[in-house]
Amino acid sequence: MCGIIGYVGEKEACPLLLSALKRMEYRGYDSSGVVVVGDKARCVKSVGKLDNLKEKLEDLPGGLGLGHNRWATHGVVSEENAHPHTDCKGDIFVVHNGIIENYKELKSKLQEEGHVFVSETDTEVLSHLIEKFFEGDLESAVKKALKLVKGAYGVVAATGSDPYKIVAARMFSPLVVSVNSSGGFVASDPTALISHSREMVFLEDEEVAVISKDDFYITDLDNVAVEKEKTEIDWSIEDAQKGGYDHFMLKEICQQGESLENSIRGRLDLEEGRAVLGGVEDKKEEIIRAKKVSIIACGTSYYAGMVGECMIEEMAGVPVEVHLASEFKYKKQPLEEGEIFIFISQSGETAYTLASLREVKEKGGLTLGIVNVVGSSVARETHAGIYNHAGPEIGVASTKAFTSQSIILALFALYMGRNKGMSFEEGVNFAKEIKRIPRIADEILESKEEISEIAKKYKDYSNFLYLGRKYSYPVALEGALKLKEISYIHAEGYSAGEMKHGPIALIEESFPTFAVCPQSSVYGKMLSNIEEIKARRGKMVALGTRGDDEIAEMVDDVIYMPEVLEQLSSIVSVIPLQIFSYYVALYKGLDVDKPRNLSKCVSVE
């Protein structure tokens, strides 16, 4: 999510840091900063684009430096929250990518020991923790500090007291090392280093690299040496920004195991069967007393809201109404006693969602946000909220945002449910099933090639009908949106129960149907719909549960997914539909990442 760069060598560090940060700009950022150590350490930070930082920079002499593009996860967008972060003495510097789950507990202990914090971030805990253990040996202090840390980090540390080395460590968040003729580098992304060398070493979890201007070594947290192979990067810069994927959309589809993991990280209490949602804890009383939940969003986020409707009603027993923000803004619907509002927005800047939020606040309603971009308008203007932590979504067609929003709604349903009568056992079981979801997503992603073969067969059709029921109905709608917005094929999502009320008139050989039909409480009803379509010679692709031979007999092509709890199925059943749409558009030779007429953020009404 964030861009990280560290350099130590004979060259001036500052220009090297800035060009590396520029290369990593696509990863998303809301602020940036550098520290350069020469005769003394100089640290400069800025909010906004990287150019804002450049404008602030005077001469920063020195051969040791760290740089950072922040994609905020904790704390608003501000200079204080921008990296690098330092210790109390301003002598230890840290840049970090990831989420320190136990930062609150560590922070309060450090404050009791007299450490003074200046930011709201989780990262600053690392600089003070290293300070606590630092007695001149940075490597040892970093290792001792990280042994106390829970969560994800790609962290790079340096100190003015020893300006000849940088120490980097990885847990879940990527780091790559390169020592070459320009000096010693570490970065969160190969893109930043390719211009210096294509030979790199990728750190694995629990590995610590100590880098000097002409050498480096790697150990684990217990000082056991680790021998690493060098990797020859044969990507272009553009490719590297996509992590070797052909498109950002494909990268973001394939990242969903990781992004789902990040969305639930630190938010599931498996022992108590509860969700831990710190961002809404201040509003807990109003949430658990709620008599109605209204969800307001646009596009893909609206369909995620429909997933949340099924989950919250079933798991918490609270009625839910989902509104298109562009309609809600003009409704004259009075607020009901005990009604709370959830605004879902990946960008946090969608005009109608924001306008509806302001309407509700005007009327005194409680507003909660489910937002990916930290510090965005919806995030700032809601009373409380839950960040996706899905990382920047660059592809215009939303993919990992939908699955992240859906799993967060599952957490919210658990949060409400366990405060409204869901039993301990039900809570423990539901939490366990939520925990499984990221790995199920990874399993589904392994069938990419098979799905691409099926997509090839359907790329020339002009129309498509997507059908689903209950939890699969919003998935059918989202699948249809994916296909239409990147392949320009007219695709319509429909509740399968509505077929006989009109749409079945469309069915003929040239009008295929995609049936979202995992094992569920409405599976039998779906089979009837499939029969009706086959009777009219309609071509059919079905998404089914692995082992379901019956559906394979009935349709032309079947895509299988692992068995998953019905209440959580929408989170992962959408992934094959994302992949299907991606390959249809690809085979049609279209611009998958930047479809015609669309923009990533609809910030105008």
Ligand code: AGP
């Ligand atoms: C979905 O692929 C589209 N990019 C679009 O429908 C999007 O979901 C919608 O504009 C809402 O955006 P938001 O989540 O940033 O508010």
